Amino acid sequence: MHLVVGLGNPGDRYRGTRHNVGFEVIDVLGERAAAGRLRPDPDWWALEARVEGCPVVLLKPLTFMNRSGLAVRSAMEAWEVAPEAVVVVVDDVALPTGRLRVRSRGSHGGHNGLRSIEEALGTRDFPRVRIGVGSDPEGPDLADYVLSPFSSRDILIVRRAVGRAAEAVVAVLREGVEAAMNRYNAEAVEQSPEEADTAT
Numbered sequence: 001m002h003l004v005v006g007l008g009n010p011g012d013r014y015r016g017t018r019h020n021v022g023f024e025v026i027d028v029l030g031e032r033a034a035a036g037r038l039r040p041d042p043d044w045w046a047l048e049a050r051v052e053g054c055p056v057v058l059l060k061p062l063t064f065m066n067r068s069g070l071a072v073r074s075a076m077e078a079w080e081v082a083p084e085a086v087v088v089v090v091d092d093v094a095l096p097t098g099r100l101r102v103r104s105r106g107s108h109g110g111h112n113g114l115r116s117i118e119e120a121l122g123t124r125d126f127p128r129v130r131i132g133v134g135s136d137p138e139g140p141d142l143a144d145y146v147l148s149p150f151s152s153r154d155i156l157i158v159r160r161a162v163g164r165a166a167e168a169v170v171a172v173l174r175e176g177v178e179a180a181m182n183r184y185n186a187e188a189v190e191q192s193p194e195e196a197d198t199a200t
Contacts, residue, residue: 002173003057003081004029005072006089007113009147010062018133019065019146021162022089022113025131026058028166033058039078043071048079054173057081061113068113069120076121083121087172088128089165090114091146095132098157100184102129102168104177127177129168129184131161 006022014020029051036049036058045060057079061071076086090111095101105125108114118124134154136145150158164184171180 001055001057001079001081001085003059003072003075003079003086004051004089004169004173005059005061005068005075005086005117007065007068007091008060009064010060014147016149017147018091018093018150021091021131021133021158021165023060024162025089025129025165025169026060028162029056029058029169032166041074041078043074046075052170052174054170056173065113065116067116069116069118072117073120083123083126086121086126087169088114088117088126089169090128090130091133092130093133093135093142093146095130095134097132097134097150097154098161099132100129100161100165100168100187101132102172102177102181102184103127104181127172129165129172129180131158131165133158 006026008014008020008023030047033047033049033051036047039046039048043063045062047058049056057075059075061068063071090113092101094109104127106128107124108118168180168184171183
């Protein structure tokens with residue numbers, strides 16, 4: 001059993017923002033899952049199901065980003081899941097928009113959701129799938145940037161990246177982290193339609 005955690009903030013206000021791409025990946029995986037069972041809890045939305053034959057719990061923490069670790073630790077205890085069987089899907093401002101990066105472990109890199117999970121679990125040793133959301137060249141406050149929606153030119157890139165991130169999660173579940181790293185970390189970022197027109 002794996003626990004797949006998509007990070008984000010609950011509520012319509014945050015839907016479609018850069019910080020919520022983890023939630024979007026969970027939605028895609030939920031659509032692909034065989035009939036499962038919802039496990040309600042004040043701290044999470046969770047679906048216990050099978051994704052392409054793999055038994056998983058798909059989890060969205062409802063504790064808001066900075067307290068994600070509380071929900072993750074509670075869910076790990078509920079399903080008796082070890083840290084190495086937790087896969088976290090998260091946005092990353094250090095990666096170009098649409099680029100994926102799979103890792104078996106690592107630092108939080110300043111991401112408050114990952115920081116909260118590391119503190120709650122007492123370890124950095126859990127796989128993560130990072131989705132690049134880019135950085136604003138004008139350099140505004142980082143919190144404002146990640147809580148803002150994607151530009152119209154990036155929406156299609158992000159939708160494709162979310163789908164590929166869901167595939168990367170399945171690869172981690174079925175084939176292991178190293179195989180997923182080899183397949184998805186080398187992929188190039190897709191161009192936006194505007195960029196493609198400019199290049200031709």
